[in-house]
Amino acid sequence: MIAPPIRIDDPSDPRIAGFVSIKERDLTGRQGRFIAEGTVVLRLLAAAHRSSRGIVAEAILLLENRVAGLRELLAEFPEDVPVYAADARVFDAIAGFNMHRGVLAIGRPDRVPSRDALLASLPASSLVLAACGISNHDNMGSLFRNAAAFGVDAALMDQSSCDPMYRKAIRVSVGSVLVLPFAREGTAAELIDQLNAAGFSIWGLSPRGETDIADIPPAPRTALLVGTEGEGLSPAILSAVRTARIRQRPGLDSLNVAMAAGIALHQVARVNGRI
Amino acid sequence: MIAPPIRIDDPSDPRIAGFVSIKERDLTGRQGRFIAEGTVVLRLLAAAHRSSRGIVAEAILLLENRVAGLRELLAEFPEDVPVYAADARVFDAIAGFNMHRGVLAIGRPDRVPSRDALLASLPASSLVLAACGISNHDNMGSLFRNAAAFGVDAALMDQSSCDPMYRKAIRVSVGSVLVLPFAREGTAAELIDQLNAAGFSIWGLSPRGETDIADIPPAPRTALLVGTEGEGLSPAILSAVRTARIRQRPGLDSLNVAMAAGIALHQVARVNGRI
Structure with a gap:
């Protein structure tokens, strides 16, 4: 990704619907998706996405003050993986709790081997x-x-x-x-x-x-x-x-x-x- | 302890004040006390109390349906350690959350070695x-x-x-x-x-x-x-x-x-x- 992140100002913005209330989502059903949190996990998600493992990154949501420090890592994802950014108030309102790390991604297993x-x-x-x-x-x-x-x-x-x-x-x-x-x-x-x-x-x-x-x-x-x-x-x-x-x-x-x-x-x- | 447990019907009973809101207590100060949870930990508390380690058991609070199964273990504590019992509603109201194990004890280090x-x-x-x-x-x-x-x-x-x-x-x-x-x-x-x-x-x-x-x-x-x-x-x-x-x-x-x-x-x- 080279373009600047897409700024999100409204926690109910449909583009980031997948990140809403991630704690509850874990309990009520993830519809085949998974949530990756934190820089180290994001790095492995990039590696998994590039590999033949069958793991697909779908979207990334960052606290705005994390964007600058993550430019290199974000460049490891293909351009069609959207990157969203929000300030702390909006970010926490989306995630549903205080997410100190400010780094979230949604992914899905594209094919699960038997x-x-x-x-x-x-x-x-x-x-x-x-x-x-x-x-x-x-x-x-x-x-x-x-x-x-x-x-x-x-x-x-x-x-x-x-x-x-x-x-x-x-x-x-x-x-x-x-x-x-x-x-x-x-x-x-x-x-x-x-x-x-x-x-x-x-x-x-x-x-x-x-x-x-x-x-x-x-x-x-x-x-x-x-x-x-x-x-x-x-x-x-x-x-x-x-x-x-x-x-x-x-x-x-x-x-x-x-x-x-x-x-x-x-x-x-x-x-x-x-x- | 040989006497039957002391039944507690009121979560504000001063005799069990030390067990109130144990989660918050961890954060706001334990006044030199510690909380032991679960049967295995209670067993080690009994062992520590009997040893010269300087660990003193002060009181035990049980969910009433746990009392019968713990008689042998309770006998390992001296008679002057009070044992309280409460039903699930009162027990949870005391502890401040749903305590599935129903086994709590308060203790304190009597002397902490340098x-x-x-x-x-x-x-x-x-x-x-x-x-x-x-x-x-x-x-x-x-x-x-x-x-x-x-x-x-x-x-x-x-x-x-x-x-x-x-x-x-x-x-x-x-x-x-x-x-x-x-x-x-x-x-x-x-x-x-x-x-x-x-x-x-x-x-x-x-x-x-x-x-x-x-x-x-x-x-x-x-x-x-x-x-x-x-x-x-x-x-x-x-x-x-x-x-x-x-x-x-x-x-x-x-x-x-x-x-x-x-x-x-x-x-x-x-x-x-x-x-």
Whole structure:
């Protein structure tokens, strides 16, 4: 984009309708759109838009005093992505709350790969994060952030997991949701079957896992599997895969799921020479 | 406690004044008190109360339908800690919001050790988490949760870090704040001087650290030092200590501070045989 931003003076201007009350929108339905917040996420949205990932940026809304500092980043978007700017009063009236960052964008997934297609696209040597029953958007975002940091090729969730495209998950992921390929479909059992069929060594993470994560051997294809907050992976799932544990002091609550995944992914990524 | 709980029917009952509007209380001043939420945290409060840690439980407020299930846990508190119970309407009117868990307690630190005293009390072989400029209560709570999981003996913060005794920090720590000794005082430079004087090998965590965390050698006394969200440790601090990094994919935002600390503590705790 080279043209100056389009100035918005009326919070009910139909051109910025997609940005109205974004908090409520998350709850009542996003009509296939997602909201990106903040400079770092905007940068990853630009990268995703330019890639073949199937992520499309639709519009950008900035607090007017942010425009000058973002010129270079805005230039990374095609000219047909409109950029709107508003003063603080109008901006907050649009967003529905005090948005300190003053950087919002709307995007949509243009095509979402099926898990079949995603698995078929993975290289011979790959690392997958698989997650079942993740119900908290903070944890989902944090899982993606860790997965991206440690070179995971794809994140695969069962259908009972929450949507990584929610505003808060994207924000906590620092935009990783927009660049790390993922699929969310089917049951945990189907996910495990497919990973097995694709030649993955599957390691279920559990406080009662048999193998210390430091002893997970390298493998061309490794999938780390984590379960729902609180309960973790079900006994049925744990009996269907190899299990690994993170050593910790006894008598305490188990680690947060995203923390546990981060520690295990760091270990597995090292052992497989991915970081 | 053996007596049945004291029933509260009036949200303005002076006996439960300490539980009124606990969200606002966090912001406007807690008068040296802290709020514990949920069963797991209540259990750690009981343990802390019985220990010599200097944590005192003052009162417990339960949703009436939680009382029966908590009898054993309530028996772990001395008889002079009053237990109140209220129905959902009264409970929510007291707390000021919908408290799904229905388990609240008020406590206070009876005596807070100085950093001097805390350092002097540490065993010859010890592991310390040091933190400077942590501004987010979620991160603070998460740092404590990880520190407890990996056998840290004490958490030492500079005065610019936020208070671990805030409600949200205690909740995210799953009560670890109540059982892990900590001190929060002075500047980062003073903290480093004291750790050096106490014979600690200090490792500052930074994306540009010199040593891979996997190569941090075992030592009788190790301190892992982490810095503020976003900026991390300042160049002045990093030049005063040895520095370590967590390998990750390039080009991404660095890991969340609590995540980075968790991964590094896991590694250091292993190497020193603490887990």
